[in-house]
Amino acid sequence: xxxxxxxxxxxxxxxxxxxxxxxxxxxxxxxxxxxxxxxxxxxxxxxxxxxxxxxxxxxxxxxxxxxxxxxxxxxxxxxxxxxxxxxxxxxxxxxxxxxxxxxxxxxxxxxxxxxx
Amino acid sequence: xxxxxxxxxxxxxxxxxxxxxxxxxxxxxxxxxxxxxxxxxxxxxxxxxxxxxxxxxxxxxxxxxxxxxxxxxxxxxxxxxxxxxxxxxxxxxxxxxxxxxxxxxxxxxxxxxxxxxxxxxxxxxxxxxxxxxxxxxxxxxxxxxxxxxxxxxxxxxxxxxxxxxxxxxxxxxxxxxxxxxxxxxxxxxxxxxxxxxxxxxxxxxxxxxxxxxxxxxxxxxxxxxxxxxxxxxxxxxxxxxxxxxxxxxxxxxxxxxxxxxxxxxxxxxxxxxxxxxxxxxxxxxxxxxxxxxxxxxxxxxxxxxxxxxxxxxxxxxxxxxxxxxxxxxxxxxxxxxxxxxxxxxxxxxxxxxxxxxxxxxxxxxxxxxxxxxxxxxxxxxxxxxxxxxxxxxxxxxxxxxxxxxxxxxxxxxxxxxxxxxxxxxxxxxxx
Numbered sequence: 403x404x405x406x407x408x409x410x411x412x413x414x415x416x417x418x419x420x421x422x423x424x425x426x427x428x429x430x431x432x433x434x435x436x437x438x439x440x441x442x443x444x445x446x447x448x449x450x451x452x453x454x455x456x457x458x459x460x461x462x463x464x465x466x467x468x469x470x471x472x473x474x475x476x477x478x479x480x481x482x483x484x485x486x487x488x489x490x491x492x493x494x495x496x497x498x499x500x501x502x503x504x505x506x507x508x509x510x511x512x513x514x515x516x517x518x
Numbered sequence: 519x520x521x522x523x524x525x526x527x528x529x530x531x532x533x534x535x536x537x538x539x540x541x542x543x544x545x546x547x548x549x550x551x552x553x554x555x556x557x558x559x560x561x562x563x564x565x566x567x568x569x570x571x572x573x574x575x576x577x578x579x580x581x582x583x584x585x586x587x588x589x590x591x592x593x594x595x596x597x598x599x600x601x602x603x604x605x606x607x608x609x610x611x612x613x614x615x616x617x618x619x620x621x622x623x624x625x626x627x628x629x630x631x632x633x634x635x636x637x638x639x640x641x642x643x644x645x646x647x648x649x650x651x652x653x654x655x656x657x658x659x660x661x662x663x664x665x666x667x668x669x670x671x672x673x674x675x676x677x678x679x680x681x682x683x684x685x686x687x688x689x690x691x692x693x694x695x696x697x698x699x700x701x702x703x704x705x706x707x708x709x710x711x712x713x714x715x716x717x718x719x720x721x722x723x724x725x726x727x728x729x730x731x732x733x734x735x736x737x738x739x740x741x742x743x744x745x746x747x748x749x750x751x752x753x754x755x756x757x758x759x760x761x762x763x764x765x766x767x768x769x770x771x772x773x774x775x776x777x778x779x780x781x782x783x784x785x786x787x788x789x790x791x792x793x794x795x796x797x798x799x800x801x802x803x804x805x806x807x808x809x810x811x812x813x814x815x816x817x818x819x820x821x822x823x824x825x826x827x828x829x830x831x832x833x834x835x836x837x838x839x840x841x842x843x844x845x846x847x848x849x850x851x852x853x854x855x856x857x858x859x860x861x862x863x864x865x866x867x868x869x870x871x872x873x874x875x876x877x878x879x880x881x882x883x884x885x886x887x888x889x890x891x892x893x894x895x896x897x898x899x900x901x902x903x904x905x906x907x908x909x910x911x912x913x914x915x916x917x918x919x920x921x922x923x924x925x926x927x928x929x930x931x932x933x934x935x936x937x938x939x940x941x942x943x944x945x946x947x948x949x
Contacts, residue, residue, distance in 0.1 A: 417572050421668020422540035425571050429535060432579035450576055481576065506575070 403487045405446055406494040408501065409511040412481035414473075416507025431502040439486065444497060448484035481508070485515070535583055538740075540571055543588055544666030547595045549638040552663070555599065557645065557701055560691055562602045564663070570595035639664055640751055641701045647716040650697045655690040656719035657726065658683055665744045675737045676726045706757065713759040716752060717766055717822070720745045724770055728777070731787050731930040739777055746770040764813035765822040771806030772829035775799040787930040791838040803833060824853040843873035860892050868901055876908040896925035900935065907942060916942050 417425070439445050455471025473479065484501075488494035491514065498510050544567050551563035570591045584590040646659040661667040661675075669687065673680040704712040727741035749767040756763045779797035782788050810826055828849050835841040850866035853859075863886055870879040883902050886892050903918035916939060923935045 417575070418568065419669060421671045422544040422571055422666045423538065423671065424668065425575050426535055426538075426540035429540075429575055429578055432575070433583075436579050448580065450580060502579075 403489060404494075404517075405485055405487050405515040406491075406498075407513050407515060408484040408486060408498050408503075409513065410481045410483060410503050411478050411509045411511060412503075413507040414477055414479055428502050428505055431505070435501055439497060444487045446485040446487055448482065450482040451480060453479075453481075478508075535578075535587065539587060540574075541666035543591050544568075544571060545664050546588075546639060547592055548663050548666070549642040550592070551595060551599055552642055552645075553638045553701055555603075557694060557699060560663075560694075562599055566595045566599035566602060569598040573598075637703065640755060641703050643716060643748055643751070644704060644712055645694065645699055645701055647712075647719045648694060648697065648699045649711065649715040650693055650699065651690050653718055653722050655686055655693075656715070657723045658686050659690045660719060660748070661723065661741065661744065662687060664748065665741075667741070667744075671734075671737055674734050675730075675741050677730060677733050703755065709757050710759055713752065713756055713763070716748075717759075717763065720749055720766065720770075721822075724773070728773055730928065731780070732928050735781070739774075742770065742774050742777065746774060758816070759818065761813045761816050761818040762820040762822050764809045765820060765826045768806045768809035768813055768826040769822055769829060771802045771809060772826065772833060775802035775806065775833075781930075785930075787934055789934070790832065795836065798833075821853060821857050824849055824856065828853070841872070843869055847873050860886055860889050861895075864892075864895075864898055864901060867905075871901070871905060871908065876905050880905045880909070894925055896922040896931075899925065900938075903938070912942055916944050 436445075453473070455473035455476075458469045458471055460467045460469075481503075486494060486497055488497055491512070494512055494514075498512055501510060503510055547570065548563050548567045551566055552560060555563050573594050574587070574591060578584070643660060643664050646663055647656045651659065658672055661672050662669065667675075669684050670680055672678070673683045676683075724742050724745035727738040727745070730738060746767060749763055749770060752763050753760055753767070775798045776790075776793065778799070779793045779795070780788055788794075806826075806829075810830065813823055813826065828846060831842055831846050831849070846869045847866065850862065850869055854862050854866055863882070867879045867882050867886070870876075870882070880902070883898065883905065886898060887902075892898050899918045899922035903915045903922060906912075906915035906918060919935055919939050919942070923932060923939070926932050926935060
């Protein structure tokens with residue numbers, strides 16, 4: 403079965419003003435979503451990335467340049483990913499569409515993992 | 519944590535998160551952090567608390583809810599606060615000094631006594647209810663910092679504009695900083711004034727949550743419950759004011775007991791006269807009576823005492839018709855003498871009507887109407903309409919109820935007024 407990566411783009415500002423009670427509701431929805439998708443055997447992996455800028459590497463003209471990522475200044479940052487199994491994009495969309503990540507003001511970029 | 523993704527090692531058995539956990543922990547953790555960091559770093563405390571909840575939001579769905587969610591949240595919040603303290607410093611400072619100061623002010627993570635304790639919340643409540651702030655600001659700040667309510671929730675509960683609430687909070691925090699308010703529990707001399715300031719805020723908090731019939735009912739009920747919770751926390755620290763704190767707590771219990779009975783299955787507002795008294799919460803009433811009995815000690819007699827006693831008059835009657843209106847009238851006489859409040863005067867007039875004296879009541883309403891603020895108070899016109907109807911002056915009664923309808927903002931209440939007009943024989947009722 404094809405695999406897809408759900409790249410989770412987080413809004414860095416959306417959660418700052420969210421009421422604790424609402425955050426709890428989302429945790430509970432997240433648990434339900436996780437349970438359902440794991441039960442269906444469609445989860446193949448996932449990680450959360452640390453909330454920080456990380457490092458950016460480039461090599462213009464062959465010389466390595468390493469910069470610190472600017473966490474405090476970006477509006478959106480990749481928070482993590484899930485790998486899911488689905489028959490096709492339609493099904494992958496269906497499985498991702500009620501992921502509570504979307505309720506947190508973030509967006510999900512869905513990409514099929516290429517197998518040649 | 520490996521790349522296994524969400525779900526827990528145990529498969530199906532995901533422990534639930536206790537109801538209102540995030541909200542109550544937000545309040546408790548903020549209180550502890552503000553105690554450690556000081557009033558000047560209120561913003562650091564709030565941010566660190568929020569970041570801990572965000573961390574839970576991101577981690578718990580993958581790793582499962584920890585065995586002790588509260589301890590997890592507190593630990594993360596402390597680390598976030600320490601991080602924030604470090605970022606505050608300029609690069610010129612020596613690394614060692616930053617670490618030492620931050621960790622000194624945050625205490626040893628392994629020190630179990632650093633669990634949030636009731637006194638931290640109480641100290642924060644006194645701070646939020648500082649007399650330098652307006653009563654409305656005290657309410658908003660207490661709900662936000664002590665209660666763990668969000669700005670949007672506070673706005674929705676009180677039918678206010680969210681940005682206005684946010685601005686009010688900013689101004690309130692600024693006032694606290696400039697007034698040099700501290701976090702210590704007030705000493706014996708200042709205690710009565712500070713307690714009265716807290717009680718005034720709690721009364722307003724409860725009233726705002728209780729009186730509106732629109733907006734999110736669950737949220738409003740939660741605000742009322744928070745007012746009651748704080749009143750009860752206050753009791754052991756109230757010194758000579760303890761009796762009136764008990765009286766206020768009793769009043770809250772008696773009203774909260776009726777909260778759900780005020781709407782019927784169809785969602786329409788049901789007035790006290792028509793409520794199904796079997797829907798009144800017995801446990802809350804019992805709790806209320808325990809507070810009421812405790813309020814009777816000593817010489818402290820406050821308006822809260824009288825209002826609580828008034829509530830018991832309704833509780834003791836099996837139905838509206840059995841209510842002891844003469845007793846109620848006597849209590850309103852005393853309450854009016856104590857407060858001089860026109861709203862109390864109006865309630866007293868309603869009691870006079872029920873005690874069988876509509877003519878007298880009408881004269882008194884006409885006096886009340888001379889107060890400019892009361893002219894726009896729709897209940898006054900409603901009561902006047904009812905009194906005129908009692909006396910058979912139907913045409914004038916309808917005109918009064920029309921005025922009330924024009925002034926009332928809340929849709930459920932307008933519905934009641936329209937029904938009343940139809941019952942009076944009006945056919946073309948203005949929507």
